[in-house]
Amino acid sequence: MAKKTQGSQRPKLAVWKFSSCDGCQLSLLDCEDELLDVAGAVEIAYFPEATRAVVKGPYDVSLVEGSVSTPEDAQRIQHVRRQSRVLVTIGACATAGGIQALRNFANVEDFTRAVYAMPEHIEALSTSTPISYHVFVDFELRGCPINKTQLVEVIGAFLLGRRPNVPTYSVCVECKRRGSPCVMVAQGIPCLGPVTQAGCGALCPAYNRGCYGCFGPMETPNTAACSAQLQALGMDDPQLTRVYRTFNAWSEAFRRESEIHDA
Amino acid sequence: MHVLERAQFDTLLEALQQHGRQVIGPVRRDGVIGYEPVRSAGDLPVGWADEQEAGRYRLHHKDHGRLFDYTAGFHTWKRYLYPPTAVLWQASRDNGRLSFETPSETPPKFALLGVRACELHAIAIQDKVFLDGAHPDPAYAVRRNNAFIIAVNCGRAGGTCFCASMETGPRAQGGYDLALTEVAEDGRHYFTVEAGTKKGERLLDELELREAIEAERAAAAAAVEAAANQMGRQMPVDGLRELLAANPESPRWEAVAKRCLCCANCTMACPTCFCSTVHDSAAMTGETAKRERVWDSCFTMEFSYVHGGSVRKDASSRYRQWMTHKLSSWHDQFGSSGCVGCGRCITWCPVGIDITEEAWLLQEAHGGPTRTGE
Numbered sequence A: 001m002a003k004k005t006q007g008s009q010r011p012k013l014a015v016w017k018f019s020s021c022d023g024c025q026l027s028l029l030d031c032e033d034e035l036l037d038v039a040g041a042v043e044i045a046y047f048p049e050a051t052r053a054v055v056k057g058p059y060d061v062s063l064v065e066g067s068v069s070t071p072e073d074a075q076r077i078q079h080v081r082r083q084s085r086v087l088v089t090i091g092a093c094a095t096a097g098g099i100q101a102l103r104n105f106a107n108v109e110d111f112t113r114a115v116y117a118m119p120e121h122i123e124a125l126s127t128s129t130p131i132s133y134h135v136f137v138d139f140e141l142r143g144c145p146i147n148k149t150q151l152v153e154v155i156g157a158f159l160l161g162r163r164p165n166v167p168t169y170s171v172c173v174e175c176k177r178r179g180s181p182c183v184m185v186a187q188g189i190p191c192l193g194p195v196t197q198a199g200c201g202a203l204c205p206a207y208n209r210g211c212y213g214c215f216g217p218m219e220t221p222n223t224a225a226c227s228a229q230l231q232a233l234g235m236d237d238p239q240l241t242r243v244y245r246t247f248n249a250w251s252e253a254f255r256r257e258s259e260i261h262d263a
Numbered sequence B: 001m002h003v004l005e006r007a008q009f010d011t012l013l014e015a016l017q018q019h020g021r022q023v024i025g026p027v028r029r030d031g032v033i034g035y036e037p038v039r040s041a042g043d044l045p046v047g048w049a050d051e052q053e054a055g056r057y058r059l060h061h062k063d064h065g066r067l068f069d070y071t072a073g074f075h076t077w078k079r080y081l082y083p084p085t086a087v088l089w090q091a092s093r094d095n096g097r098l099s100f101e102t103p104s105e106t107p108p109k110f111a112l113l114g115v116r117a118c119e120l121h122a123i124a125i126q127d128k129v130f131l132d133g134a135h136p137d138p139a140y141a142v143r144r145n146n147a148f149i150i151a152v153n154c155g156r157a158g159g160t161c162f163c164a165s166m167e168t169g170p171r172a173q174g175g176y177d178l179a180l181t182e183v184a185e186d187g188r189h190y191f192t193v194e195a196g197t198k199k200g201e202r203l204l205d206e207l208e209l210r211e212a213i214e215a216e217r218a219a220a221a222a223a224v225e226a227a228a229n230q231m232g233r234q235m236p237v238d239g240l241r242e243l244l245a246a247n248p249e250s251p252r253w254e255a256v257a258k259r260c261l262c263c264a265n266c267t268m269a270c271p272t273c274f275c276s277t278v279h280d281s282a283a284m285t286g287e288t289a290k291r292e293r294v295w296d297s298c299f300t301m302e303f304s305y306v307h308g309g310s311v312r313k314d315a316s317s318r319y320r321q322w323m324t325h326k327l328s329s330w331h332d333q334f335g336s337s338g339c340v341g342c343g344r345c346i347t348w349c350p351v352g353i354d355i356t357e358e359a360w361l362l363q364e365a366h367g368g369p370t371r372t373g374e
Helices: A023-029 A031-042 A070-081 A091-098 A099-105 A107-116 A148-160 A171-178 A184-189 A223-232 A237-244 A252-260 B006-018 B119-131 B139-144 B198-207 B214-228 B239-245 B249-260 B265-269 B313-333 B354-366
Strands: A014-015 A043-046 A059-065 A084-090 A139-141 B002-005 B021-027 B032-037 B048-051 B056-061 B085-094 B098-100 B108-115 B150-154 B179-187 B189-193 B276-282 B286-295
Touching: A023 A031, A023 A059, A023 A084, A023 A148, A031 A148, A043 B179, A059 A070, A059 A091, A059 A148, A070 A084, A084 A091, A084 A148, A091 A099, A091 A139, A091 A171, A099 B006, A139 A148, A139 B179, A148 B139, A148 B276, A171 B265, A171 B286, A223 A237, A223 A252, A223 B249, A237 A252, A237 B056, B002 B006, B002 B198, B006 B021, B006 B198, B032 B048, B032 B056, B119 B139, B119 B150, B119 B313, B150 B198, B150 B214, B179 B198, B179 B214, B189 B214, B239 B313, B239 B354, B249 B313, B249 B354, B313 B354
Parallel strands: A014 A043, A014 A059, A059 A084, A084 A139, B021 B108, B108 B150, B150 B179
Antiparallel strands: B002 B189, B021 B032, B048 B056, B085 B098, B085 B286, B179 B189, B276 B286
């Protein structure tokens, strides 16, 4: 149970942003129906995206969005950890380094030169890394973006002192429960669903698209077998490298598989 | 045996609807034939047939106009009798007092149209699981007891079908209210109809169908006979139960594990797999809570979780568990095989793992005959 800090009536919630697009913390504002319940159950003490009012720490639950990609990020996450009883990372950036972790496979200066008019003003680390590379993380919520129902589940679970119900099995389980035909079997569309963790509700296959792997590797990903099937469906090595290198490129299983096909 | 002309088919659907039934039948959507609500014969997959292989499913259209030329559908009937998610109870707290209630939702009275012989066996197996014994499942019971089952004998077998070797088809042997056989030849298109229950007989009486003549009976019998000779697969059933029980350490389990994704598609697609798990959830305010039951699979880590970790950590132990239960220990537990030969686990495995092939290879690895009879 997230114990209340002294002097506060309700547990204090903080929402922090690191290198990210803000999409995951917006999921909290997107909760609409549940937002009033959240606001009633916790004191939203630090959440610049939602309010300028700041309540001083320490905080009972910190939601951390984004990866560590600058020297400033690397320092600030230490400060956030010290101020937080429970630290939950939200989204692919915070749990796997995000799309910006593509720099980890290349030279970051090539990117800054290509993107910025005056790259000399950019101070970036050579890698983008998950929060767990830097501090202890109590729970990692996956997704690009996260699923708001899972977010409410995690916040509720920490408030009530129970384990969050966030399954780690494949997207296929959700896809079949939903009743969607397998796009790989029925249409020959390459899909990462069998190696990707559930959580999105199998959204893309329900609209005749293959899974992009937004929720990162499932609990026991057999990426080799998946790649063999994707090859049978016509993908070559460069394409395979690319499908594993998206939002969760720096997650261990996807990184390794991408490197196998990156000749 | 009676005859329902193709042109009269809607009268059957109308009669079912007049009895307050929701007809669930074959519907083409997103490149597959699944089981969904049907209002008229126009909703059925007229002229569509499936081509099924390990890890592959495609539909093709022909001009013969048949309504039931496909084989095993993408969905299974358990979707309706044993839905993927169901709320078991809800609780609320009022001034510190907890109260529990079972959800009062009444499921529709289904008419299941187009149930294949293998699927009748699958329903019979799930009946045994959910209704026999000391604690019948009330949610299953109400759906099952209210269901009207219209079987359709197969006039064609699919590439992953092996009901003949499981002795579960292709002819419906019971467990239906009505059984149809589709005949479309020599410019005629009709169905022979048999009743299997009093309920079925009453519906037949209402439809006022004429008796089938000898030539029609013969044509229907020939159609099903043709399907029996087209089986795409064969399960080596002789001694299989003992073979699996005797070989938990076979090197075959490691071999299949290299290909197995542990994605759980086989168990979700299987018409007899019945495992579920329950999730409790509470509103943020802590004032209400509910327990939901969802389909689960022996291919997930949590399925075998006990204090300290999962018992079946790798794919070899999970595939072994699934196949051994399905084909061997199911006999000990429920008095029959858990496999009905529908072939869904083969077709819908994204990497095309074939349970019949695994059975043959296991048999071969332990001194038994090979598929080619050596």
